[in-house]
């Protein structure tokens with residue numbers, strides 16, 4: 001596989017692992033890292049041998065935000081013309097489920113990257129925040145939109161307007177994280193969740209991520225209509241027949257598409 005400078009990449013069974021690896025900058029997200037993450041994530045997404053992806057950082061930081069030193073001297077025109085964070089839209093659109101395994105700081109773009117994932121597992125050391133106002137800017141990788149949907153408008157405004165950090169317990173109470181685990185168990189837990197997902201039938205998992213994504217964007221009526229169609233379409237798959245036959249025969253399903 002291609003060599004990367006800012007990330008470590010690994011495949012274990014049907015799970016693709018991406019570890020952000022800029023320890024000197026607390027995994028700050030620079031342009032190179034964005035391109036590398038998007039490149040490998042897109043490859044994983046296109047590979048039917050991969051059923052789930054884990055994105056993680058270090059014990060100290062998932063990511064402390066977009067790279068401030070890289071952005072500092074840019075003009076508004078530079079940001080527009082180079083579409084500075086544009087690549088992340090491709091990451092957010094992956095159909096393979098992505099699990100963010102977060103320890104330490106997940107700030108600014110780091111929190112926003114976690115929110116582009118389907119599941120957020122937090123170590124009890126995790127700290128989330130959108131501190132961009134401290135820099136004279138606002139969230140720029142989706143924070144003002146995804147955080148409102150994740151935690152509601154009042155908690156989101158509290159975080160975005162004050163720039164304060166919240167710990168893992170508050171993040172879990174607020175609905176930002178799926179589970180909190182002891183820091184030492186984070187990667188084991190992330191691997192177990194990823195393997196559990198990767199053992200399912202891929203067409204049903206792709207269908208599930210599509211309707212879950214739609215739930216963030218559409219009206220209830222539209223979303224229910226989409227769900228009904230997608231649900232019906234799965235009855236044309238071999239894996240639906242196998243899954244239901246296995247239930248009736250009281251055995252484990254042997255899905256073809258996984």
Ligand code: CAA
Pocket residue numbers: 024025026028029064065066067068069085105107108109110112131132135138139140141143
């Ligand atoms: N960009 C670039 N470098 C960063 C960085 C970032 N976002 N965060 C940390 N670093 C660098 C520091 O500059 C430092 O490097 P040097 O040793 O070369 O000075 C190194 O990482 C270690 O950081 P600290 O010495 O600051 O570590 P600390 O333990 O004292 O503090 C911290 C940790 C509270 C996370 C602090 O580093 C910090 O506040 N970082 C910036 C957080 C931030 O503002 N994030 C938002 C960025 S803007 C954004 O993300 C926009 C968007 O919406 C997309």
